[in-house]
Amino acid sequence: MQTGNLLLLLVVMVAGAYYLGLRRSFALARPLGGIRHLHSLPFYFAMRSAMWCAIPALVVLGLWLAFDDSIIRQQVLASLPAELQPTDASSYNLTLSKIQNVASGALPVNFVEPPIAAAAEHLQSLRQTSAMALTVVIIVLCMLGGAWAWLKVSPQLRARQQVERVLQTLFMLCATVAILTTVGIVMSVLFESIRFFGKVPVTDFLFGLQWSPQTALRADQVASGGAFGAVPLFMGTMLISAIALLVAVPVGLMSAIYLAEYASNRVRTVAKPALEVLAGVPTVVYGFFAALTVAPFIRGLGESVGLDVASESALAAGLVMGIMIIPFVSSLADDVITAVPQAMRDGSLGLGATKSETIKKVIFPAALPGIMGGILLAASRAIGETMIVVMAAGLAANLTANPLEAVTTITVQIVTLLTGDQEFDSAKTLAAFALGLMLFITTLVMNIFALHIVKKYREQYD
Amino acid sequence: MSETTEKVRKTLARRYRAEKRFKAFGIGSIGIGLMALVLLFTDIIGKGHSAFVEYEIQLPITFDAEVLDVSDPRDEDELNYGNYQGVIRDALAERFPTVEGRQDTRALNQLVSTGAGYALRDMLREEPTLLGETRTLWLLADDDVDLFLKANEEQREDSRLNEKQQAWVAELETSGETRMVFNQSLFSYGDSREPEQAGILGAILGSLFTMIVTLVLSFPVGVAAAVYLEEFAPKNKFTDFIEVNINNLAAVPSIIFGLLGLAVIIGLFGLPRSVPLVGGIVLTLMTLPTVIISSRAAIKAVPPSIRQAAMGLGASKMQVVLHHVLPLALPGMLTGAIIGMAQALGETAPLLMIGMVAFIVDLPAGPLDAATVLPVQIYLWADSPEQSFESLASAAIMVLLAFLITMNTLAVILRKRLERRW
Numbered sequence: 007m008q009t010g011n012l013l014l015l016l017v018v019m020v021a022g023a024y025y026l027g028l029r030r031s032f033a034l035a036r037p038l039g040g041i042r043h044l045h046s047l048p049f050y051f052a053m054r055s056a057m058w059c060a061i062p063a064l065v066v067l068g069l070w071l072a073f074d075d076s077i078i079r080q081q082v083l084a085s086l087p088a089e090l091q092p093t094d095a096s097s098y099n100l101t102l103s104k105i106q107n108v109a110s111g112a113l114p115v116n117f118v119e120p121p122i123a124a125a126a127e128h129l130q131s132l133r134q135t136s137a138m139a140l141t142v143v144i145i146v147l148c149m150l151g152g153a154w155a156w157l158k159v160s161p162q163l164r165a166r167q168q169v170e171r172v173l174q175t176l177f178m179l180c181a182t183v184a185i186l187t188t189v190g191i192v193m194s195v196l197f198e199s200i201r202f203f204g205k206v207p208v209t210d211f212l213f214g215l216q217w218s219p220q221t222a223l224r225a226d227q228v229a230s231g232g233a234f235g236a237v238p239l240f241m242g243t244m245l246i247s248a249i250a251l252l253v254a255v256p257v258g259l260m261s262a263i264y265l266a267e268y269a270s271n272r273v274r275t276v277a278k279p280a281l282e283v284l285a286g287v288p289t290v291v292y293g294f295f296a297a298l299t300v301a302p303f304i305r306g307l308g309e310s311v312g313l314d315v316a317s318e319s320a321l322a323a324g325l326v327m328g329i330m331i332i333p334f335v336s337s338l339a340d341d342v343i344t345a346v347p348q349a350m351r352d353g354s355l356g357l358g359a360t361k362s363e364t365i366k367k368v369i370f371p372a373a374l375p376g377i378m379g380g381i382l383l384a385a386s387r388a389i390g391e392t393m394i395v396v397m398a399a400g401l402a403a404n405l406t407a408n409p410l411e412a413v414t415t416i417t418v419q420i421v422t423l424l425t426g427d428q429e430f431d432s433a434k435t436l437a438a439f440a441l442g443l444m445l446f447i448t449t450l451v452m453n454i455f456a457l458h459i460v461k462k463y464r465e466q467y468d
Numbered sequence: 469m470s471e472t473t474e475k476v477r478k479t480l481a482r483r484y485r486a487e488k489r490f491k492a493f494g495i496g497s498i499g500i501g502l503m504a505l506v507l508l509f510t511d512i513i514g515k516g517h518s519a520f521v522e523y524e525i526q527l528p529i530t531f532d533a534e535v536l537d538v539s540d541p542r543d544e545d546e547l548n549y550g551n552y553q554g555v556i557r558d559a560l561a562e563r564f565p566t567v568e569g570r571q572d573t574r575a576l577n578q579l580v581s582t583g584a585g586y587a588l589r590d591m592l593r594e595e596p597t598l599l600g601e602t603r604t605l606w607l608l609a610d611d612d613v614d615l616f617l618k619a620n621e622e623q624r625e626d627s628r629l630n631e632k633q634q635a636w637v638a639e640l641e642t643s644g645e646t647r648m649v650f651n652q653s654l655f656s657y658g659d660s661r662e663p664e665q666a667g668i669l670g671a672i673l674g675s676l677f678t679m680i681v682t683l684v685l686s687f688p689v690g691v692a693a694a695v696y697l698e699e700f701a702p703k704n705k706f707t708d709f710i711e712v713n714i715n716n717l718a719a720v721p722s723i724i725f726g727l728l729g730l731a732v733i734i735g736l737f738g739l740p741r742s743v744p745l746v747g748g749i750v751l752t753l754m755t756l757p758t759v760i761i762s763s764r765a766a767i768k769a770v771p772p773s774i775r776q777a778a779m780g781l782g783a784s785k786m787q788v789v790l791h792h793v794l795p796l797a798l799p800g801m802l803t804g805a806i807i808g809m810a811q812a813l814g815e816t817a818p819l820l821m822i823g824m825v826a827f828i829v830d831l832p833a834g835p836l837d838a839a840t841v842l843p844v845q846i847y848l849w850a851d852s853p854e855q856s857f858e859s860l861a862s863a864a865i866m867v868l869l870a871f872l873i874t875m876n877t878l879a880v881i882l883r884k885r886l887e888r889r890w
Contacts (some may be wrong), residue, residue: 287814290846291868362491391725419819421820425823445721449721
């Protein structure tokens with residue numbers, strides 16, 4: 007039976023268990039003189055039956071679906087004769103996809119060796135057996151669970167407590183998804199990175215000045231072994247982020263100061279959401295704007311004053327990225343500026359300082375840690391930003407500090423290494439995960455540091 | 469007058485000037501931000517508005533059974549293999565009888581889109597009696613012709629049409645044999661190599677399925693996590709650890725979630741590439757912190773007196789939460805969910821990682837069909853060398869922004885309408 011149908015059947019059975027549990031609790035209550043003689047409301051007895059029916063079945067279903075494919079695969083491959091046994095990862099994938107294609111009918115049987123065809127048949131039969139067994143197991147589990155719950159219903163049963171405990175556990179499991187995600191991220195980038203560092207030494211990666219990830223596809227091919235020195239990427243990322251911050255920090259900060267200290271309520275209610283719209287525009291739109299409008303414009307501007315500007319200059323990507331992070335800087339700065347106690351303003355103004363002097367000499371120093379935190383958050387945003395640089399920055403690694411030249415960044419390289427044709431095991435693919443690890447660590451450290459600064463500062467005036 | 473007063477008075481003018489300058493900087497900064505916004509929108513509307521219309525060319529088409537090689541229009545096989553280009557070629561040759569030579573004939577035939585043939589086939593299927601008859605029909609123009617007709621005098625000089633083609637098109641234009649219509653194909657087809665036949669329906673459907681998966685997964689999980697953290701979680705290291713994780717995940721670059729999807733969901737669990745289901749799972753993990761944080765804020769906003777009243781009447785903790793806190797916090801949670809969805813709808817980078825960048829012509833029918841999404845479609849078109857794709861990308865951006873604006877407006881309205889002040 008198909009998984010969809012099986013799930014539908016499961017829903018029906020659970021509904022049935024709910025109904026039976028409800029009926030049973032009413033039936034038990036009647037001779038006692040009404041449901042007030044039950045420990046819990048009938049709803050809880052019914053829910054308890056439904057849970058007993060659903061949860062074991064769902065757990066088994068999930069595990070089964072997660073692992074049946076790999077087990078079947080191993081079985082099928084083990085059934086192949088010795089000379090067809092795959093020796094390495096790529097031939098493993100090839101053999102497997104051949105078998106699967108024959109099984110699904112995409113590849114005619116007479117195109118392949120007889121053992122492969124036999125394996126395909128074996129695969130089909132195993133799949134059918136697995137599906138049948140799954141159906142039977144699920145139905146039996148549902149019935150057993152439901153029957154157990156039905157039998158256990160008694161007026162003294164603490165059904166509400168049991169149901170609530172299950173619900174609370176469920177809620178807690180949902181909260182741990184955040185931990186699982188973090189663990190998943192760390193594991194996925196870490197394992198692949200370790201494999202990468204097995205092929206390329208860590209020091210070469212961190213301190214090498216050459217980045218050309220094209221490796222030979224076959225061993226006998228005449229091609230470069232690939233160079234994985236990531237320094238040009240780090241430099242490119244920093245260059246573009248620096249340009250972005252040069253735009254975003256002054257503009258964002260001054261906007262925040264004006265909106266918090268000078269602007270009338272009317273201006274505030276219009277200008278603040280309008281600036282925040284900038285944060286809601288998808289990054290691909292900024293990328294489009296940078297690549298097709300800003301970059302040609304800067305190039306034309308450079309030509310008119312006799313400068314040679316690359317068509318994928320770091321300046322264009324950095325400028326547009328700066329516009330994108332203006333709202334991050336301004337809204338974070340706004341928060342910390344308004345958090346400065348009014349007494350400090352009044353004191354300064356009372357001593358005869360002008361408003362701008364108060365801001366520069368009193369409010370700004372008081373808000374500085376928070377503002378620094380905000381800038382750090384904006385910087386980590388700029389480093390991790392992908393679409394703008396993928397569309398507007400270059401692909402070739404170029405170790406330069408000239409904003410008019412094309413540079414490439416970590417995120418651009420991750421995207422180019424992982425889109426398009428790839429084999430999962432090559433150093434080229436694994437390099438993307440190593441870059442991802444670098445990116446993750448950098449942004450994580452910056453975020454923790456930024457949050458730490460912000461938190462520490464906030465405690466001062468409480 | 470004391471010395472200090474003297475000193476202050478002397479510097480006063482300078483200080484007032486500095487004050488004005490400072491204020492002007494502030495106004496200037498806001499001006500820069502707003503100007504960037506206006507520039508962005510005008511640029512995109514300026515580039516994209518022309519993609520909502522397209523040009524058609526009028527031609528008298530003869531459904532000649534011999535040329536078409538179709539004897540029975542009710543036979544689906546014959547219908548599909550019909551030589552519709554031949555009919556169009558004949559019609560063009562008839563319209564421009566002076567054109568001779570292989571090169572010129574080919575140039576002439578390029579004026580009509582290759583997609584026009586399918587339109588003829590569909591007409592013949594609808595109306596089998598057309599076979600053998602002649603009808604004056606409007607056929608979709610090729611994208612270069614379309615660009616030429618949309619351009620002004622100056623831009624026409626850079627047209628990709630050669631001089632003869634330009635003359636033919638100009639002749640058609642002056643005699644009223646071209647017309648501008650609403651670009652229906654934009655909203656009724658998937659991607660295509662030919663700009664005039666390319667549409668965003670496939671991408672919209674892909675986005676829709678991805679968003680459904682994201683909503684179905686992230687809303688319940690996010691709300692449950694928020695309820696646990698706000699109402700049940702004991703104050704201990706484990707709870708702190710969960711909170712630290714949520715805050716950090718909110719700031720992890722989105723592309724990292726793509727790597728997670730590629731390595732774990734596709735690599736480990738063996739789900740297929742390029743499908744909305746995987747995209748939805750990845751975006752769920754990405755938006756979950758947003759949903760959790762806004763749901764927690766909504767739960768926090770419910771006053772403790774309500775909890776106390778319910779508990780005083782004998783409700784259990786879980787009953788307090790499910791019967792009283794959650795319904796009251798729901799509007800706030802929905803607002804957060806909509807904002808999270810808007811964020812997910814505009815996201816591109818993680819979807820590139822899980823292979824949703826493939827060129828897909830067919831419309832996806834479910835979350836397990838290979839599909840692309842609207843932002844990725846924009847990325848693909850923006851990268852195409854052909855100029856028509858640029859305006860198509862802008863048009864797609866306009867549609868995407870329209871969706872986002874609608875969602876955010878909905879969130880604001882929902883908050884205003886349903887949120888209670890205590």
